[in-house]
Amino acid sequence: NAGVMQNPRHLVRRRGQEARLRCSPMKGHSHVYWYRQLPEEGLKFMVYLQKENIIDESGMPKERFSAEFPKEGPSILRIQQVVRGDSAAYFCASSPVGGGTEAFFGQGTRLTVV
Amino acid sequence: ELKVEQNPLFLSMQEGKNYTIYCNYSTTSDRLYWYRQDPGKSLESLFVLLSNGAVKQEGRLMASLDTKARLSTLHITAAVHDLSATYFCAASPLGETSGSRLTFGEGTQLTVNP
Numbered sequence: 362n363a364g365v366m367q368n369p370r371h372l373v374r375r376r377g378q379e380a381r382l383r384c385s386p387m388k389g390h391s392h393v394y395w396y397r398q399l400p401e402e403g404l405k406f407m408v409y410l411q412k413e414n415i416i417d418e419s420g421m422p423k424e425r426f427s428a429e430f431p432k433e434g435p436s437i438l439r440i441q442q443v444v445r446g447d448s449a450a451y452f453c454a455s456s457p458v459g460g461g462t463e464a465f466f467g468q469g470t471r472l473t474v475v
Numbered sequence: 476e477l478k479v480e481q482n483p484l485f486l487s488m489q490e491g492k493n494y495t496i497y498c499n500y501s502t503t504s505d506r507l508y509w510y511r512q513d514p515g516k517s518l519e520s521l522f523v524l525l526s527n528g529a530v531k532q533e534g535r536l537m538a539s540l541d542t543k544a545r546l547s548t549l550h551i552t553a554a555v556h557d558l559s560a561t562y563f564c565a566a567s568p569l570g571e572t573s574g575s576r577l578t579f580g581e582g583t584q585l586t587v588n589p
Contacts, residue, residue: 403579403580403581403582404565406576454577
């Protein structure tokens with residue numbers, strides 16, 4: 362049973378480009394969480410999704426950021442018109458149900474904006 | 476809103492010594508997690524604490540939970556260099572829309588010196 366798979370592991374984008382980060386949850390998991398870790402900081406919650414639904418996006422910046430988890434395929438975190446301050450590690454976690462269970466983390470995508 | 480605070484944020488200790496990392500959280504939570512993160516790596520789950528008085532031990536690490544005081548501790552016994560890493564505690568907020576979402580502390584950067 363493969364763990365949570367994120368790709369790419371490293372992503373370099375120029376200012377103004379778009380970044381797409383992918384997360385395939387563990388088999389049997391239908392709940393996905395995205396977190397951002399700025400350098401030398403802890404992880405900050407961004408968004409919680411079930412398939413085809415956004416449950417909680419209270420941690421998402423209001424502009425340029427969006428997330429989806431389609432019926433088929435991975436969850437996508439999309440950052441439009443990236444700026445240097447978007448440089449961070451983005452982690453995805455998945456859980457089988459909505460609460461009361463542990464979520465498992467992927468290896469993360471390290472985004473560098475140049 | 477759930478807040479999680481750790482202290483100390485930086486800890487430098489000698490091999491063979493004992494120390495404790497503290498984690499306070501602000502509102503009722505149904506579970507408390509401890510993670511280890513090595514530089515540039517993902518999170519490694521160490522402990523999940525579910526109930527008041529819970530104590531778990533793995534090797535030189537022992538975690539405990541006091542839900543009345545809203546306090547968890549991570550105790551390190553006879554530290555060795557291999558324990559050098561950043562340690563995070565995280566709490567899961569209660570609420571129907573929270574799922575397995577986590578609120579993280581700032582992390583404790585532990586350095587064990589020979």
